[in-house]
Amino acid sequence: MADKVYNVLFLCTGNSARSILAESIMNKWGKGQFRGFSAGSHPNGKVNPFALDLLKGLEFPTEGLRSKSWDEFATPGTPHFDFVITVCDNAAGEACPVWPGMPITAHWGIPDPAAVEGTEIEKKFAFSQAYKAMDRRIKLFLSLPISSIDQLRIKDRMDAIGNMNDAL
Numbered sequence: 001m002a003d004k005v006y007n008v009l010f011l012c013t014g015n016s017a018r019s020i021l022a023e024s025i026m027n028k029w030g031k032g033q034f035r036g037f038s039a040g041s042h043p044n045g046k047v048n049p050f051a052l053d054l055l056k057g058l059e060f061p062t063e064g065l066r067s068k069s070w071d072e073f074a075t076p077g078t079p080h081f082d083f084v085i086t087v088c089d090n091a092a093g094e095a096c097p098v099w100p101g102m103p104i105t106a107h108w109g110i111p112d113p114a115a116v117e118g119t120e121i122e123k124k125f126a127f128s129q130a131y132k133a134m135d136r137r138i139k140l141f142l143s144l145p146i147s148s149i150d151q152l153r154i155k156d157r158m159d160a161i162g163n164m165n166d167a168l
Contacts, residue, residue: 006034006082006146009103015040015067016048017114018087021131024060025138034142037079039070048114050127058131085158087134088112104151106158108137110166133166140164 008030010022019038026036045067055062072078081103089109110133113126140161146154 004147005032006030007079008034008036008083008085009070009073009081010036010038011040011070011084011086012038012088013041014114015043015069016046017051017112017127018110018130018134020047020051020065020067021055021127022085022087022134022138024055024062024065025131025135028060029135029138030142035079037073037081038065039068039073041070043067043069048127050113050123054124054127054131083158085162104155104158106155106162108134108162110134129166136166137161137164 010019012019023036023038047065080101084103084105086107113130116123116126
């Protein structure tokens, strides 16, 4: 069990910002034990440049990041997911595909930095806040003793992480 790599899918509507940040953060901090993926119910087809700039500036992996539909992961031969986490309220309310293997699900709603209008500084600040919230939640998730507790307790703890107040 110690060698198992857990697959985590982060879902959002557009798959351009929050879920992209989560995929990259999970792949950096979960390396060796967790692998992050992201997708959207209605992907807009491109990763937000503010998300890419932020990740690159913090030396997070960006290679292969792209905006894609969750339908890509609902076909035979795609990764089996152990966890599916929605990161926006719209995706949480949509009818998701049926994921094989009954992954543990949670909702970690974080305000959409891509929806912020204003100056470049204000937009960068919004992305920074979304990153900090996601980074904190993923680090808490990674600290869970996943291999030694039952699914119901994992689900409860994942839900608690999603209900956190992200004010710093």
